[in-house]
Structures are given as structure tokens and as C-alpha cells.
Amino acid sequence: MGLYREVFSVQRRFSQRIPDRLPHLTEAQALRLVEEGGTLIDAGKLDVDVALVGELMGQLAEVLVKKSESPVDSLHDFIANELDEEGLSELIGAFLERDDEEFLRRAEGYSQDPALLYMLLHMSLAPFFWKAAGAAVRKADLDQVPRGRCPVCGDLPIMGFLRSEDGLRVLECSLCGSRWGVPRIMCPFCMNVDQGKLKYIFAEGDEGRRAYLCEKCGRYIKVSSAPGEKDEEFVVPLEDLATAHLDLAAQEKGYERGCRTVFS
Ligand SMILES: [Zn+2]
Ligand SMILES: [Zn+2]
Incomplete structure (x- = not known):
């Protein structure tokens, strides 16, 4: 950190x-x-x-x-x-x-x-x-962009979080830092929306932080609940580090991280 x-x-x-x-x-x-x-x-x-x-x-x-x-x-x-x-x-x-x-x-x-x-x-x-x-x-409404890549620059999401005000699943771009809203059931890496092929894991007692595993492409994305105060101040790259245990657990199950950063 x-x-x-x-x-x-x-x-x-x-x-x-x-x-x-x-x-x-x-x-x-x-x-x-x-x-x-x-x-x-x-x-x-x-x-x-x-x-x-x-x-x-x-x-x-x-x-x-x-x-x-x-x-x-x-x-x-x-x-x-x-x-x-x-x-x-x-x-x-x-x-x-x-x-x-x-x-x-x-x-x-x-x-x-x-x-x-x-x-x-x-x-x-x-x-x-x-x-x-x-x-x-500032020119576009990025709340409903059912897309796995950043609508601003086209890069991959570092991870996601659930917006406090309405529970919308929001992804954050690993390159430009923009955030966009996606459907809850969707693998951002292969766009799989088959609920039967998406499962999630979490650490005991910490259900608000999950890794969603996609059986279709073998990759996963982590999604945390936002802390509930100001989402703008929620530092996703730090949350990414704080949830490294989920990376380990997902990788132990044979899943690959969808987007790598220098820290993870
Ligand atoms: Zn971007
Ligand atoms: Zn997938």
C-alpha cells in the first residue's frame, strides 16, 4: 500500500x-x-x-x-x-x-x-x-453502459463496487480511472450473462467483498460494497490491495485475473 x-x-x-x-x-x-x-x-x-x-x-x-x-x-x-x-x-x-x-x-x-x-x-x-x-x-452519462471495457478509453476494469445510493454495480477503469455502471450479472471480460456460469466467493464474515468467477472464460472480477459514505472518495486501487486474499482464493480455484495492474 x-x-x-x-x-x-x-x-x-x-x-x-x-x-x-x-x-x-x-x-x-x-x-x-x-x-x-x-x-x-x-x-x-x-x-x-x-x-x-x-x-x-x-x-x-x-x-x-x-x-x-x-x-x-x-x-x-x-x-x-x-x-x-x-x-x-x-x-x-x-x-x-x-x-x-x-x-x-x-x-x-x-x-x-x-x-x-x-x-x-x-x-x-x-x-x-x-x-x-x-x-x-462530464459530457456523458456513464451509469448504464453494459460493457466490459471502459467507455471513455477502452481499457479493462481494475475491479468493481456497488454504489451506495442505489446498489448499481460500477466498474473502475484501470487506466483512466473513469467509472461506469454495468448489470449485476455480467462477466466484463467475455460478456457472459448466464447466471449458471457465474458464481462468487467471499471470505467468511466479509460477504460485502466478493470475487465473481466466470466459468465461461475462466476469469474473475472483484466487487466490493462501497463503504456507504462518499463513493467519490472510495479509492478502488486501495480496495484492490485490501482484497488480495480474494485474488489468492480465486487463483487457487484456477481462475485468472481479468486485468493486471502493477500492484496486483
Ligand atoms: Zn478508461
Ligand atoms: Zn467471462
């Missing part, structure tokens, strides 16, 4: 240096986009300052090296000496285009584990998505 807080504070500090973008969509356009299954942000067209990403990556790497138990010591050297601006720009391009093959091909040319590079980029680009999402989300 200390790691999460440090990473988040670095990201937040950097997000202040990213210029605010004026919303380019009208409310009606945003609504239509969501209804048609599109995303409010076109990630491939996101305006990203490569030098700023590089700087943020360097600081995040520092936090990771300091706090992490895994061997990432060589990360510093990689960012300072191995990765130049052109290489970074290419990685960013593949990430934003969601071209996993291209990303892997480029990442494999470096000394670091491609999965670690992906996580690092995910963390470094998140503040750019926050900035772009903030404006877009």
Missing part, C-alpha cells in the same frame, strides 16, 4: 504539468458515441508529451526500485542510458494503438521484461488519460 501511495503521488504531481484539454465533444455526441459502443477518448490520437512521460517513468522507476522486493535495480540504468526518446516514442505509440504485438516486438529489443515495461508505461501514461477523461466524462 505504501508503494501505491507513492506511485499515485508522483502521478498526481505530474498530472498538474499536463495541460487541461477543452472537451471537444458535445453532450449529444458523447452520448451517441457511448451508445454506439465507441470510446470518448481516441487513445491513438491522445496528445502525449514524450519527454514528460520519460521524466515520469524515471521517477516511477525510482519508487519501484526503492519499494519493490523484485529485482528491478537495472531499471534506472535502462531509463537513463538504454531507452532514448525515439524508442520511448515508439513504445508509447504501440501502447496507445493497443497494438500488443508491436509493443512486444519493440519491448523485446530491450534488457527489461516486456511485462514490466508495459506496466511502467501504463503508470506513466495514466495521468494523460486522467486529464483527457475528466473533460469527456
